[in-house]
Amino acid sequence: xxxxxxxxxxxxxxxxxxxxxxxxxxxxxxxxxxxxxxxxxxxxxxxxxxxxxxxxxxxxxxxxxxxxxxxxxxxxxxxxxxxxxxxxxxxxxxxxxxxxxxxxxxxxxxxxxxxxxxxxxxxxxxxxxxxxxxxxxxxxxxxxxxxxxxxxxxxxxxxxxxxxxxxxxxxxxxxxxxxxxxxxxxxxxxxxxxxxxxxxxxxxxxxxxxxxxxxxxxxxxxxxxxxxxxxxxxxxxxxxxxxxxxxxxxxxxxxxxxxxxxxxxxxxxxxxxxxxxxxxxxxxxxxxxxxxxxxxxxxxxxxxxxxxxxxxxxxxxxxxxxxxxxxxxxxxxxxxxxxxxxxxxxxxxxxxxxxxxxxxxxxxxxxxxxxxxxxxxxxxxxxxxxxxxxxxxxxxxxxxxxxxxxxxxxxxxxxxxxxxxxxxxxxxxxxxxxxxxxxxxxxxxxxxxxxxxxxxxxxxxxxxxxxxxxxxxxxxxxxxxxxxxxxxxxxxxxxxxxxxxxxxxxxxxxxxxxxxxxxxxxxxxxxxxxxxxxxxxxxxxxxxxxxxxxxxxxxxxxxxxxxxxxxxxxxxxxxxxxxxxxxxxxxxxxxxxxxxxxxxxxxxxxxxxxxxxxxxxxxxxxxxxxxxxxxxxxxxxxxxxxxxxxxxxxxxxxxxxxxxxxxxxxxxxxxxxxxxxxxxxx
Numbered sequence: 001x002x003x004x005x006x007x008x009x010x011x012x013x014x015x016x017x018x019x020x021x022x023x024x025x026x027x028x029x030x031x032x033x034x035x036x037x038x039x040x041x042x043x044x045x046x047x048x049x050x051x052x053x054x055x056x057x058x059x060x061x062x063x064x065x066x067x068x069x070x071x072x073x074x075x076x077x078x079x080x081x082x083x084x085x086x087x088x089x090x091x092x093x094x095x096x097x098x099x100x101x102x103x104x105x106x107x108x109x110x111x112x113x114x115x116x117x118x119x120x121x122x123x124x125x126x127x128x129x130x131x132x133x134x135x136x137x138x139x140x141x142x143x144x145x146x147x148x149x150x151x152x153x154x155x156x157x158x159x160x161x162x163x164x165x166x167x168x169x170x171x172x173x174x175x176x177x178x179x180x181x182x183x184x185x186x187x188x189x190x191x192x193x194x195x196x197x198x199x200x201x202x203x204x205x206x207x208x209x210x211x212x213x214x215x216x217x218x219x220x221x222x223x224x225x226x227x228x229x230x231x232x233x234x235x236x237x238x239x240x241x242x243x244x245x246x247x248x249x250x251x252x253x254x255x256x257x258x259x260x261x262x263x264x265x266x267x268x269x270x271x272x273x274x275x276x277x278x279x280x281x282x283x284x285x286x287x288x289x290x291x292x293x294x295x296x297x298x299x300x301x302x303x304x305x306x307x308x309x310x311x312x313x314x315x316x317x318x319x320x321x322x323x324x325x326x327x328x329x330x331x332x333x334x335x336x337x338x339x340x341x342x343x344x345x346x347x348x349x350x351x352x353x354x355x356x357x358x359x360x361x362x363x364x365x366x367x368x369x370x371x372x373x374x375x376x377x378x379x380x381x382x383x384x385x386x387x388x389x390x391x392x393x394x395x396x397x398x399x400x401x402x403x404x405x406x407x408x409x410x411x412x413x414x415x416x417x418x419x420x421x422x423x424x425x426x427x428x429x430x431x432x433x434x435x436x437x438x439x440x441x442x443x444x445x446x447x448x449x450x451x452x453x454x455x456x457x458x459x460x461x462x463x464x465x466x467x468x469x470x471x472x473x474x475x476x477x478x479x480x481x482x483x484x485x486x487x488x489x490x491x492x493x494x495x496x497x498x499x500x501x502x503x504x505x506x507x508x509x510x511x512x513x514x515x516x517x518x519x520x521x522x523x524x525x526x527x528x529x530x531x532x533x534x535x536x537x538x539x540x541x542x543x544x545x546x547x548x549x550x551x552x553x554x555x556x557x558x559x560x561x562x563x564x565x566x567x568x569x570x571x572x573x574x575x576x577x578x579x580x581x582x583x584x585x586x587x588x589x590x591x592x593x594x595x596x597x598x599x600x601x602x603x604x605x606x607x608x609x610x611x612x613x614x615x616x617x618x619x620x621x622x623x624x625x626x627x628x629x630x631x632x633x634x635x636x637x638x639x640x641x642x643x644x645x646x647x648x649x650x651x652x653x654x655x656x657x658x659x660x661x662x663x664x665x666x667x668x669x670x671x672x673x674x675x676x677x678x679x680x681x682x
Contacts, residue, residue, distance in 0.1 A: 109265035111272035114161045121157050122280045125150050126287055144184065151184040163266055164273040166196060166242035167303055198240035203264045204247070211344040219342065220259070220349075221252045226393035232405050233259070243307055248352060248406045256352035256384050256406075257339065262307065267346065270307055274300045298572035302448070306473040309348040313338045315445075315472040316350070322443050329438060332431045334381065334458075334468045353468050354378040354409055355456030356421055361591060364428065364457055364465075366420025370412040376421060376459040377409045379466055384409070412459075421457060423465040426594040428457055429587070431467045433597050436584055437604035440577065441487045442611060444478035448576035450583050452590075476576040480614045486577070490605035493517055494598075495633055509569030593644075599634050606630045 104112040132139050132146050140146045158169045205216060212219050216233060223230035233249035238258075240246075243266055247259045278296050285293040305311045320335035342349035354377040356363045370376070378384050387407045395403050413419040432455070439446045449471060456468040478486070485504055492500040498513070505513045588597045609615070609623040 107268070108272070109268045111269050114165070114269065115272050115276045117157065117161065118165075118276050118280060121153055122283065125153060126284065130287070148184040154185075161273075162196060163242060163263065163269050164303065164307075167306065168273075168277060196240050196242050198237040198245045199263050201235040204235075204237075204245070204261045207261055207264050207346055211346055220249055220257075222249060224396065226389075226396045228389075232387070232392055232396075234403055234405055236403065238406075244309075250387065250405075254383065254386065255339075257342070257349050258336075258352045259342075260309065260348045260350070262309065262346035266307055270304065274304065294570070295572065295575060299575065302474060302476075302576065308345055309343060309473075310345050312471075312473040313340065313343055313348055315475045318445065319439075319447070319469070319472060322438075322445065323435075326438060326442075329431075329435060331380075331460075332464070332467065333435050334466055335472075336468065336470060337381070350470075351381070352378075352384070353456050353470060354384060355458045355468055358428075358432075358452035358455040358457060358587060359590065361425070363420045364423055365425060366413075366418065366422065368412065368422030368459065368463070369414030369419030370459075373461045374412075375461045375466075376412055379458040379460055421459040421465070422463065423457065423459055424594075425591045428465045428467065429591055429595045429597075430600070431465060432587065433584060433595060433600045434604070435467065435469070436580055437601045438608075440478075440580065441483065441490070441601075441605045441608035444480065444483040446476045446478065446573075446577060446580055447472065448474045448476050448579050450580060450587075452587060455587075474576070476573050476580075478573050478577075480612070482571055482573060484609065484612065484615070487605040487608050490602055491609070491630060494602040495630065507569065508571055508574075592648075602634060603631070 100112065104110055128146065128150060131137075133143065137143060137146055140149075158165045208214070208216050208219060217223060217230075220233060221231050222233040224233070224235070226232075229252065231249060231251040234247055236247075237245035238248050244260050244262045247261065248256070249259055250256045277300065278293075281293045281296045285291060316335060316338050320337075323329050323333045323335055336351040336353055339349045339351075358364075375382075385407065387405055392405050395405055410417065412421070432450075436447065436450060447469065450469070454469065454471040456470065458466045458468060460466050485507070489501065489504045491497075492504070501517060502513050505516055510516050585597065588595065606623075606627045610620050610627055612620075615623070
């Protein structure tokens with residue numbers, strides 16, 4: 001056996017490497033019959049595979065690239081024509097959408113985006129109800145859950161869009177429909193009356209400049225730096241609503257005014273918003289077979305007029321004249337003065353009112369801490385005491401924009417600040433019901449938005465309340481014939497004259513007198529034949545809960561169709577008259593039902609058929625005899641009212657309006673829907 005050193009000669013380099021590796025492992029070389037005549041042997045007797053030697057037989061040549069002539073013809077390059085075409089289209093579309101968005105945002109105040117958002121939500125809600133409104137919904141646990149999620153969707157839309165959308169939500173919230181909507185929607189509508197965010201002062205300043213061509217300083221004669229001899233004005237709004245916001249100012253001549261400035265975006269948005277409202281109502285009328293669209297033109301017209309402050313000024317001055325000419329209201333009701341020279345289509349300047357809001361029942365009733373035979377600030381239109389000049393200058397110097405310059409004027413609360421107006425809630429509510437009854441039955445000019453925020457109460461030197469009515473943008477004007485019919489309808493409700501009731505409502509195209517009579521009185525009408533509720537009870541008594549809920553809401557839809565049976569005959573004025581009735585009923589209930597609201601309104605309805613200036617003397621004389629008979633019949637209403645008041649005196653918590661609401665809820669449940677009048681509070 002040869003050693004490694006003896007055998008390495010004559011071995012190729014490849015085998016040599018293996019031999020070196022073998023040497024490091026202390027292996028020995030042995031000769032065998034392989035190519036080199038050697039083999040490896042180790043102490044462990046490991047046998048290695050035979051080694052093969054490959055010898056390069058060709059001469060080395062460097063790589064030479066092939067000539068172009070020897071190559072095959074090149075394939076045409078890929079152009080991706082379709083991909084580039086669609087890429088260009090997407091680019092153009094994105095650019096166009098960006099341009100439209102910027103134009104819409106800058107010039108149209110997002111009107112297109114608001115409309116698109118509305119159409120999309122309308123499609124989603126309609127599809128959701130089409131699929132899931134059935135006794136056993138396939139994609140939701142119950143019908144109530146279906147109502148809840150769509151109520152949330154609608155509320156988010158109205159709040160996001162703002163402006164006229166909030167006004168439309170408030171209008172719907174006060175209609176007949178809203179009180180019979182599912183609880184989820186009632187809860188949503190109750191939030192429609194929260195304050196809307198106010199616009200910055202620079203936007204309000206632009207509106208003044210656009211309408212008058214003058215700055216606020218030039219138009220109102222004010223100074224924002226406390227310049228002597230000038231008036232002052234707050235740039236932070238005292239109140240903000242869906243359409244406008246109100247700023248306080250004191251002019252150089254001493255008049256304190258409320259400057260109502262329309263939000264700058266409303267003028268651009270109103271046309272688009274009303275068009276969207278009409279289209280959505282048309283689609284829903286078709287999809288759900290409810291005659292809603294016939295009401296839309298009238299509602300749109302009223303809402304459009306509410307954005308015209310010239311119209312509001314006209315209504316305000318007209319109401320002031322009517323109140324001054326009615327001895328039963330003169331001295332009890334006050335309408336603020338309008339300053340035409342400082343007013344336009346988008347700006348209305350009126351007398352500033354100091355008073356207590358109707359919803360502040362505690363301040364209304366707390367003891368008077370002022371002097372005897374002294375009224376509260378501004379009562380009967382008396383001038384208000386001016387703010388301290390040094391205080392104003394100091395505030396303007398330290399607060400550049402968010403200044404509060406108006407004096408508090410709460411001396412009548414006493415040193416402790418715990419006093420109040422000390423007025424009677426009964427007198428307050430009597431004045432309110434008298435005012436709106438006169439509007440409805442005697443004048444035919446009805447304020448359609450008398451919620452507590454639009455009513456102030458002041459104390460007269462006599463200790464009696466003075467009611468101040470503001471915000472005269474939304475009015476209903478009744479034709480004499482319809483006003484006489486409506487007065488007779490109310491009078492017939494009080495005397496259970498079903499024949500006259502049926503005749504009148506049929507002339508209005510209404511096929512269900514019981515439901516309409518109850519909705520008008522805001523209490524169950526027990527003088528009819530109760531055929532509607534009896535029929536519903538018979539058909540629904542044995543149903544399980546889910547099916548009963550479904551059929552109840554189907555009956556509700558049927559009831560609406562019966563009330564709006566003949567769309568051409570149905571008086572559109574009833575939409576907003578019903579709104580007035582429901583708000584007044586809610587106000588009376590909130591104050592503890594201090595007056596017999598139904599008796600007061602019935603008395604005005606009957607008396608108006610005597611006092612109406614457009615009736616002949618023979619008709620007035622005949623109606624006078626009937627009126628005295630009617631007064632005797634109303635005695636039974638007093639018995640019920642005073643029985644309720646005596647029960648309250650001895651500790652009963654519920655008042656007459658609470659009893660009325662409980663009865664209405666019971667009747668509504670029997671007739672297939674759920675009623676909740678607390679949606680009208682606030």
